[in-house]
Amino acid sequence: MISFRDPSTRKMLVLLLALTLIIILLAIGGVAQMMIIALLLAYILDPLVVRMEARGISRTAAAGIILLTITALIIVGLLTFIPALKAQLIGMSSGESSAKTDLALTNLQQVLRAKLGWLGLGDIDLKVKLAEFKASFGKKIIDFIVTDIVGIVLALVTIPFLMFFFIKDSRTWKKGLIRIVPNRYFEFSLDLIHKMDQQLGNYLRGQFIDAVSIGTLATIGLGALGVPYFFLLGPFSGLANLIPYVGPFAGGIPSLIIAIMENGDLAAGGHVALLFLGLKLADDLCIQPLSVSSSVHLHPALVLVTCIIGGNLFGLIGMLLSVPVTGFVKVVITESLQTLKAYRFS
Amino acid sequence: MKGLFVKKKTAEHPEQNEEEISRLLKAMPIFTDLTRRELAAVARILHEREYQPEEVIFRENEPGMGMYILQTGRVAILSEAGNLQLAEFGDGSFFGEVALLDAAPRSATAVAKDKCRIFGFFQPDLYSLIERNPALGIKIVLGLSRLVCDRLRQTNQRTYAINAALQQMRQTPQ
Numbered sequence: 001m002i003s004f005r006d007p008s009t010r011k012m013l014v015l016l017l018a019l020t021l022i023i024i025l026l027a028i029g030g031v032a033q034m035m036i037i038a039l040l041l042a043y044i045l046d047p048l049v050v051r052m053e054a055r056g057i058s059r060t061a062a063a064g065i066i067l068l069t070i071t072a073l074i075i076v077g078l079l080t081f082i083p084a085l086k087a088q089l090i091g092m093s094s095g096e097s098s099a100k101t102d103l104a105l106t107n108l109q110q111v112l113r114a115k116l117g118w119l120g121l122g123d124i125d126l127k128v129k130l131a132e133f134k135a136s137f138g139k140k141i142i143d144f145i146v147t148d149i150v151g152i153v154l155a156l157v158t159i160p161f162l163m164f165f166f167i168k169d170s171r172t173w174k175k176g177l178i179r180i181v182p183n184r185y186f187e188f189s190l191d192l193i194h195k196m197d198q199q200l201g202n203y204l205r206g207q208f209i210d211a212v213s214i215g216t217l218a219t220i221g222l223g224a225l226g227v228p229y230f231f232l233l234g235p236f237s238g239l240a241n242l243i244p245y246v247g248p249f250a251g252g253i254p255s256l257i258i259a260i261m262e263n264g265d266l267a268a269g270g271h272v273a274l275l276f277l278g279l280k281l282a283d284d285l286c287i288q289p290l291s292v293s294s295s296v297h298l299h300p301a302l303v304l305v306t307c308i309i310g311g312n313l314f315g316l317i318g319m320l321l322s323v324p325v326t327g328f329v330k331v332v333i334t335e336s337l338q339t340l341k342a343y344r345f346s
Numbered sequence: 347m348k349g350l351f352v353k354k355k356t357a358e359h360p361e362q363n364e365e366e367i368s369r370l371l372k373a374m375p376i377f378t379d380l381t382r383r384e385l386a387a388v389a390r391i392l393h394e395r396e397y398q399p400e401e402v403i404f405r406e407n408e409p410g411m412g413m414y415i416l417q418t419g420r421v422a423i424l425s426e427a428g429n430l431q432l433a434e435f436g437d438g439s440f441f442g443e444v445a446l447l448d449a450a451p452r453s454a455t456a457v458a459k460d461k462c463r464i465f466g467f468f469q470p471d472l473y474s475l476i477e478r479n480p481a482l483g484i485k486i487v488l489g490l491s492r493l494v495c496d497r498l499r500q501t502n503q504r505t506y507a508i509n510a511a512l513q514q515m516r517q518t519p520q
Binding site: 050053183193199342 | 393395401402403405408466474477479480
């Protein structure tokens, strides 16, 4: 007889669940990513659907309106940002740098030769190295876009459609899921699903608002400071902000390096550093207290490990999704254990 | 196209006629003020369950999630402390409604005496309905409040009667 009260049984169950999840994710990789993104979007947009329902619009119609809006936003976004992105990516992949950068690199090289020549660093041609790095980085992004163009188009079409069905049918699926639960665990399941729904909804919506706010502010700020590639760097810093502790730094460092390299003086880097310091303060003092009403505390070591696993399994997207997914799993486990305590299962 | 923008009326209980569930609901004091359309909306969020004789529906001291509407069968409400049967419910009756308003643990255990077909109406679904359709939500909460007031009035009357009887006993010479 299996007893849920037995700690070793619980540990075994959690381990089995985690292993099954990892195997499934590995087996269906790309599909799993699209489903996770669609599910996260459906969760985030649910309050909007509820508001529409309160105005007498059916859930199907509300999901349809959201699908059409997102499709329109994707089309407008692609038409608006592709030319700007293209110019910035071509500029990056050509490896060219400004006269100021060249001057700064020449000065830096002279310092290296004079002070650290004995280490063999004086022989390094910094201009060539920077051009090579920029060209290879830009080429990597272009290669990623070109080779994955089918995948990107497929994702842009599939994710909104999956999201539509997740929104439209979530209640029916939830009810169907509860219907198959044995009578003894029926109320427990309802209680658990309700609590998880609330916690996850708050957490994911908070994270989303936070990432969008920081991404938008960073894009505007970097654009105003004249930092090149701000269309790439701004949204990247918003997404990186999803990763607690290291995210704000990881999001700011590329902008800082590019600002110094392109302008050729440390002052430009100082402006970018001040911008990100201001963003971090605004995030901690205003955005997070307003958006993340009930945050899910994740241990720094856990964040680091899940980011590495996510990165190894699914690359950059896996790395960014690893934090909300870990938050999701933590809420599921914590709420399950807490709710389980209130029931007398034998 | 019209169906896309108007809330669907189709039943989500293929095994049960929505009309039949609406009739069952209409007979209950909580839902008497609801229109046919509103009754159908409530019917859609109910959870249909079947219990075998002697099967426990809910246990005393476990969290209460909502009320149960008994379509067919008999249910006994038991107090575990004194091993007493507090009440028995039959076809068309309902129990556990206080859990819709209050998150306190169940005060008694409910056990099926026969094979029962029951509809569960739960707090999270009521809250979600209030968010989506506040007018309907208020009607249901008012219905619940009336029921609770009625029960309170009855309890008060019983308390007065018991107090009066006690006073009379005290005044009567031994």
